[in-house]
Amino acid sequence: MSIDIVFPGGRTKALTLSYDDGRDFDRRLVRIFNDHGLKGTFHLNAGLLNDSPVKIDLEEIAEVYAGHEISCHAFTHPFLERLPRTEVMREVWKDRETLEAYAHYPVTGMSYPYGSSDDTVVEILRACGIEYCRTTQSTRKFGIPNEFLLWHPTCHHREMLELAPNFLNYHYAPAVFYVWGHSYEFGNNGNWDDMEKFADMVAGRNDVWYVTNIDLARYIKASRALVTATDGRSAFNPSGVTVWARGANGPVPVLPGATAAL
Numbered sequence: 001m002s003i004d005i006v007f008p009g010g011r012t013k014a015l016t017l018s019y020d021d022g023r024d025f026d027r028r029l030v031r032i033f034n035d036h037g038l039k040g041t042f043h044l045n046a047g048l049l050n051d052s053p054v055k056i057d058l059e060e061i062a063e064v065y066a067g068h069e070i071s072c073h074a075f076t077h078p079f080l081e082r083l084p085r086t087e088v089m090r091e092v093w094k095d096r097e098t099l100e101a102y103a104h105y106p107v108t109g110m111s112y113p114y115g116s117s118d119d120t121v122v123e124i125l126r127a128c129g130i131e132y133c134r135t136t137q138s139t140r141k142f143g144i145p146n147e148f149l150l151w152h153p154t155c156h157h158r159e160m161l162e163l164a165p166n167f168l169n170y171h172y173a174p175a176v177f178y179v180w181g182h183s184y185e186f187g188n189n190g191n192w193d194d195m196e197k198f199a200d201m202v203a204g205r206n207d208v209w210y211v212t213n214i215d216l217a218r219y220i221k222a223s224r225a226l227v228t229a230t231d232g233r234s235a236f237n238p239s240g241v242t243v244w245a246r247g248a249n250g251p252v253p254v255l256p257g258a259t260a261a262l
Helices: 026-036 058-064 085-103 119-127 157-168 183-189 192-202 213-224
Strands: 004-006 013-020 040-044 069-072 109-111 132-134 175-181 208-210 234-236 243-247 250-254 259-261
Touching (some): 026 058, 026 183, 040 109, 157 192
Parallel strands (some): 013 040, 013 175, 013 208, 040 069, 069 109
Antiparallel strands (some): 004 243
């Protein structure tokens, strides 16, 4: 018997949204997310926030992004692969350290400045305790990454309305719709209606898990750690995250440190 991994509550789909740079337009974007029950991840350059009147102040981030995820984007937004190794580490570590002082929780997610990286950068991020890092390479698919430090999104938000119907009608579980962008693009292009339309389209569905990047990454990693019996009728969960699996009798939660019959 095969075991299928599903999302909490037996949901078959997950939606996660990811926005960079901490511009003041994030305030409006967060309101839209909150009004529709969506979850966002906001990647911030801690070294640039208080230097610009068009960005969110560090002192505000815990309040502005409450209920969502604060994530790294490197301290000063450089091309990381062009820096010496020690400078890459400083950019990542100082961003983490500063954001954590104001977020008041461990900040272990990230997106690449300019979407670019190389193998050396990936290994430094791993050494700095970064759990995932998003690129800007759209897949236009609803799959799950093999390497979370090279997490390719489904699409930029300019394609989200086109792909949303495909996601909502998708029949293969687990499916992930990962949208990324910059909130200032809505302001510059005068197309906030696109996000409102998208939120209206995807919100309030029983089969969709609305989740931050970090919670999704941790869940998928926990699901991959399940230890299953040879006959597929039970599974042990060695992680600290409850994982849902679909066996012969439907979706079943496998609690941390416990074995569940499937």
